[in-house]
Amino acid sequence: MSSFDNIVAFLSSHEYETSSALLYSPLLLVDSSSIPPSPPKHWLWGNKEIMGKPYRHVLLGTKYKHELGDIISTTTLTNTTIYLNTIELATEFLEKHTSVTSDRPRDVMSQDILGWATSAAFRNHDETHKKMRRVLASALHPTAARSYGPQHSVTIGWSTTSPCVSETHTKLAPGGRVPENWRERVQIRKSYADTMFNVVQEQVVQGRVEQPSYVSGLLESKGGANANDDDIYLIKYTGASIFSDCSRRQIILSDGMSISRGCKAGTSRDRFSSWERENPGLPDRSDLPYTEALVQEVMRMCPPAPLGLSHLVTEEFEFHGYRIPKGASVNGNIWAMLRDPNHFVSPHTFDPARFMGPNPEPDPRKYIFGFGRRVCPGLHVANNSSWVMCAGLLSVFNFQPGPQLAAKVASLGGRESEKLYELTEPYGPGDPLPFDCELKPRDAAAISLLENSD
Template sequence: MTFIYSNSNLIPIANDVVNIRTLGYIVLTTSIVVAVIALAFKLNRKEGQTAQAPPTIPWKWFSKGKQLVGAPYRGILIAEKYKPLYGDIIQLSEPFKQRVMLNSFEVISEALDKQSGSTSDRPRNVMLVEMTGIDSSVAFRNHDEKHKKLRRIIASGLHPVAARSYSDMHMSTTAFFLLDIFNRTTQQSESAHDVIDMKLPDANYHSEALLASIQDSIGRFIMRMTFGYIVKENDPVLKRQSALAQDLISNFGTHFWVNDFPILRYIPSWFPGAGFKRYAKRMYSMRQKTVQETFEAVLSQALRGDILPASYASNLIELKGGRNISEDDTELVRWTSNSMFAAGSTTTTALVNSFIFAMSIRSEIASKVQAEIDAQIGRDRIPTLHDRSVLPYTDAVLQEVIRFYPVFPLGLEHVASEEIEVRGYKIKKGTILEGNIWAIMHDPTLYLDPYTFNPERYLKERPETDPRRFLFGFGRRVCPGQHVANNGAFVMGAAFLSVFNISASEETMKKAESCANEPWKMFKAYGAMEPMPFGCTVSVRDKAAASVLETCKETSIMT
C-alpha cells in the first residue's frame, strides 16, 4: 500500500493506481520522443543531401552530430581537426536543428556583420533561458525592437568614455584585489614587510586562492558599478550573484532533452528524469531574488527621493525621470543592469586568471613587464588606467593572452532568421551560426607563427591584428561591456605584476612543456576557457612592493 500526504493526513492509495499513472506518462512520453526523432532524422537527411548545403561532417546514426556538439574543447577540435578537411564553413547536422560553424574572420564577417539584419537572433534555449527566466536579458533576447532599446540604453552607460569614468573604481577594486591575494597566500600579519621571504609548503593552493581573489574582486566591482552596492565580508548577495552566473555559464555546454522536446517542460517534477525542472526552478528563484536585492533596492530608494550613490542603475533612473520614471523605462534599466554580472564577471575573471597563468609559465615575459612598469611608473604606486599609453609591452602581453587563450573559443550562438547565402552556400532559416574564435586567433593569415606566444607581434611597425576585435562578439551582438572588461583586466594584470612575483611549480612547467602543441589541455573543456588549478607560488617582490601593499590599505574598498 502506498500513501500520499494531503492536508496533514495520510491517505492510502493502491500501488497499482500509482504504477498505472506512472506507466502511462512513460509510454506517452516515449512514444512522442521516438516519433519526433524519426521525423527529424528523415527531414535532416534530406536537407543534408541538398547540393547547395555547406560541407557536412559525417554523422553516426542516433548521435548525428552530437559527438561534436557536446565534445570537450569543441571549437578547438573543429578548428584543429575539421577545418583543414572541410574548410571555413562546416555544417553539423543534429536531429532537430542545423548548425553551421564559421571558421575564418572573412566568413564570420560575411554572415554575422554584413548580413546582421538576418543573423542577430539567438536560438531557442528552453532550459537555460526560458525556464530560468533570463530570456529578458540583453545577451539572450532575440534582436527585436525591445532588444534594440536594451542595447541602446546599456551602451549609453558603457561606451568608451563612460568606461574610462570608472577608473577610480577600478583602482580601489585593484587595491582590494592585491591585499586579498596577499592575505590568502601568506600567513596573517599586520605588515606586508614581515612576509617577503615566507613560502607556504603547498604551492598548489595558490592558484585556487588567486581565482577566489579574482572572482571576489571583479564581483565587488560590478556590484558597485552597476548598483552602487558596497559588498560586505562574506556577503550573501554577492555569493548568490556569483553562484547564479557560474552555474548558468558552466551549463551552456550541457545537452538538455527539453531543448529538443519543449513539451517536456510540462511533465511533473516528480517524473523520472525531471531533475532539470527542479534545477530550473532553483535558478529562476535565485534570479528573482538577486533582482530584488539589487535593482529593486535602488529603484525603491529613487522613488522615495533618496540621494543615491552614483551607479549605472541610479544614473539611468535619474536620466529617465527619477521618481517619475515610466514603467517601460524601468523595465529597460532593470534588465540591462541585471544582465551585467554574468557577462562581466565571467569574461574578466577568465581573462585575468589566464593572464596570471601565462606569466607563471613564462617568467622571462613577466620580468619584461615588471621592468617596463618599474621604468615608466616607478616603485611607489601601482599602475592605473591612465598609465596604459606608457606601458605598450604590458598591453601587448594582455593582447597576446586574449589571442592565445580566448575566453570563449566559440562565440555565443546566432541563428538565421531567414535564409541567407555565404560563399555560395545556402544557409537555411533557423540554422544556428557559431563564429569560431579559436580558428581566427590561430589563423596564420592573420598571425605569424600563431602557436607561439609572442607579444612583440603587436609592437612591430605594422602590428598584427588586435585580437580584442574578435573576443567580444560580432554584428549586432557585440558585447557592450567590452571596454569596461578590457580596462579592468589591464589594471588588475599590471598591478599584480608590479607587486608580486609568480612562478609555476616544477610539475606545472613539465605539463606546460608536454602540452606545448595543445596548450588548451591545461584549460577547462567547457564554459569559459580558464586554467585548471595549477601549481604556483606567489610572493611579494621586495620591500618596495611591500610598501606599495601597505598604501593599498588606504584606497582599497574592503567594506
Template sequence: MQACLLEVFAHFPPVMAVLLVVLLLILTLFVLVTRKSSRHYPPGPRPLPLLGNIHNAPAQRQWKTFAAWKSTYGDVISLTIFGQRIVVLNSLESAIDLLEKRSAVYSDRPRMVMVGELLGWAQQLVFAPYGEHFRNMRKILHKYLGARGQLDKIEPYHEIIEAATAKFLVRALRDDSDFHLEHNVHMTSGTINLRIGYGHNIAEGDDELVQMMDDALVGFNRAAVPGAFLVDIIPALKWVPTWCPGTSWKRQAQEWKDLFVRMTEGPYAMAQQQAERGGHDNIVSMSLSEDMSPEDHYDLKMAVGSLYGGGTDTTVAIILSFILAMTLHPEAQKKAQKEIDALTNGERLPVIRDREELPYVRALISEVLRWNPLVPLGVPHRAIADDVYRGYFIPEGSTIVVNMWQLAQDPEVYADPEVFKPERFLGPDSERDIRTFVFGFGRRICPGLNLAEASTFAICARILAVFEIGKVVEDGKRITPDFAFRDGAVRFV
C-alpha cells in the same frame, strides 16, 4: 481518399494498424529530410538519416574537433543534430562576412531552453532574442559605457576601478596564508561591476550580495555548456512534470532560476532605495525617472544585471590566465615590468590613463586573450532568414557558431600561434589585435567591452608593478605548474 484509407486499416488488427501509421510517418519524415538534404549546405561530416551528426559530433572541447575539420571541409562547416542545422565558422573572414556585414540576418540568438528559458537568462542581454527588449538594453549600456572605441565614457569610473584594484593589492601583500587568488580577483571584479551598476560597496570579507550573485553564476556556467542537458536537444522535455523519474535536472533548474530572480531583483531594489535617498552615482540611479513604465524598469533591470552576469566571470578568467601566462613566460613579464618602471620610476602605481604609454603591457594582455580564448565557441547566433554564402545554403533557424579558439590559433593570421609572443601585436607589421573580435561581432558585440578592457588593464598593470610572479621552488628546483582549463561557458584555469 480518407474513407478508402479507413476501410483499409479496418481490416488490420489494432496493433498492426498502429505500426503501419508509425511506418508511414517515418517514411514521410525520411522523404522530407532527403528532399532538404539535396540542398547545397556547407560541407561537413556525413550525417545519419533523421539523427543527423549525433554519432560524430564532439561531446567535449568541440572547438578542437571543429578546428581539425577545417582541413577536410574548409572554414565554413555544417552539421545537424535531430534536424537542427549548425554552421561552424572557422575563419575570421567568414565570421565578419556573416555576423557583421549581414548582421540584419545573423543577430538573433538560438533557443537555449535550459539556461535561457528554464533559468531565465534569455531576459538578459547576452542571450536575449534580437528585438526591442535587446535594443533597449544595449542602448542603456551604450549610454553609460560607450560603444567600441568610446573610451572617454569610462573615465568617470576610473577612480572606482583603481580603488578596487588597490584594495586587491593590499589584500595580496598581507602575505596571508588564507589569501585565495581566484576569490579575491572575483571580489575585485564584482566590486567594480556592483559599484558602477548599483552603487553597492562590497564589505571586506564575505558579502551577502556577492555570494548570492556568484551562486547564480555557478548555475549559469553549468547550464550554458552546449549539450550538457538533453532538454536543449529535445525542447519538449521542458514540459515533463518534476514528479516523473529522471527529472532531477528540472528541480535543479528551478533552484538556479530562483537564484537568477534574486540576482536581478535584489540589487535593483537596493539601487532604487539609494536613489530615493539622493544617491545618483550609479547606472540604475542615473537612469530612473518618474515617468518610467513597467517595461522601462524591466529593460533597465535586465541591462544592469547583464553587467555583473556577463562581465564578472570573464574578467576573472582573464586575470587567472594572465597570472598563469606570467608564471610560464617570465621573459614577457620582465619586459612589461621594465616598461612600467620606466614610466612610473617606481614612485606610483600605473593608472588607466597610462594605457597609451604602455604599449607592451597592452600587447601582453592581447596575447593572453589570444593564448587562451575565454569563450572558445563564442555565444551562438541564429539566422532569421534563409541565406546563401559562397554558394552554400544556410536555412532560416540555423545556429551559427564562431570557433574563437581556431580564430585565435589560426596560422594564416598569427605566425607561430603556439608561441606566446606579445611582440606580434607591436610595430608597423603587427598582426591583427585579438581585441578586434574576441568581444563578439556586429550587433552582438559585448556592450561592456570598454569597461572590461579598462578593468583588465588596471589589474594586470598593477600586479606587474607590485609583484614578481614565478614558479614555486622546491628543493632548489623551480616547479612548472600542472594546470588544466575547466570546461564551461567561460574557460577558467
C-alpha cells in the same frame, strides 16, 4: 529497461519502417546537398556525437578545418549549425548579413525556464532587446567607459568584496553552491539582479548615492523615484548582464595570465616603480605598452567564449556558393580565428610582442566580443576593466607557475605546444582549469601598498 532504451530498441528493430517514416520529416525534406560540408553523420542522429565531444572548437578548427575547409556544418534531428573558422568569413557572414543573422536560437531551458532571456546577450532580437541595446549604448560608449576608470565598479558602484555582491556571487560561482533544484537556480538568477539593484535604487531615491555607477546614473536620468516599470526593467537586467560578464572576463584574464607565463611581464618590459602609492590606472595606459600587449595575448590564447554565442538565420540566403537554410544556428569559431597562421606567426606560442612594433598582428579584442548587431555593448568597459586588473596585479606581484602546473605544461609538450588548450575547460566558456601559481610581492613598495589597501 528505461524508456529511452525501449525507444532505441524499437528504432533498431524497425529500421525500414523508421527510415520510411523519417522521409516525411521536415529535417530530411531539407536539401542538404548544397549546405556547407559536414563531418561523417549517423544515419539517424546526424552529427549529434560531435556536439558532445570535448574541445569541439579545437576539433572544428583543426581536424575538420583541414578536411572540410573553413565553412563547416553539423546537423542533428533538430538543428543545423554553421561554423566559420576565419576572421574574414565570420566578419562577412555576421556583419554584412545583419538583417538575417542578428537573432539568437530558441532555447526554452536557458531563456524561459532559467530566466536568461532577461540578459541582453541571450535574449532574442525583439523590441525589448533593441531597447536594451540602446540603453547599454547610451551608458557604455567609449567616452563613458573612460569615465568609469577611477573605480571600475561601474555597474552598481561596489566591489566584489562588498557583502551584498559577495553573497550573490558565491551562490552563482561554479563549485560555490550548485542548487539541486532548478527552481532554486531561477530564484538565484532573479536575486542576482534584484538584490543589488534594489539597494542602489533606494540610495538614488533618498539622494545618498555612495558611488556613481551605471545603474545609479541611468536611474537618475529617468527621474529616480519616478522611473517607470519599463525603464526599471531595462536598467536592472542590463546592469546584471554587465556585472556578470565583466567579472567573468576579469577572472579569465587573471587565470589565463598566470597559465601563460605572465611573470615575464612583471619582471621586464614595463616599469612600475612610479606607482609606489597606488596601482596604475587608465591614464597610465599609454606608458605601459607591454602590459597592453599582454592583455591582448591573454585574450587571444584564452578567448572567453571559444565558439562565441550562436546567431540564428531568419531567412535563407547563399554564402560562398553554399545555401544557408532558414533556422540554422551560426557560430564563429573564435578559437580557430585567433590561431590562424595567416594572421598570427607561431599561433600556439604565447608572445605578447606580436602586438608591438610597427606591424602588430590583429587585435583579438575586435573579435572576442562578438559580431554584427550582437557585439557586446560593454566591450569598452570590459576591455578597460581587464587592463586595470592586469596592470594592478603586475604592479604588485611577480608570478611563478606552481609545480603541478609546470608538470602539466611539460606533459603537454612545453610552452609552445599545440595542446595547451587542455589547460582550459573542455566544454562551454574557455575558463582555465584549476591550477597552482605562486604570487610574490615585487618589492617593499608593493608590500606597503598591500598592507595599506582597503
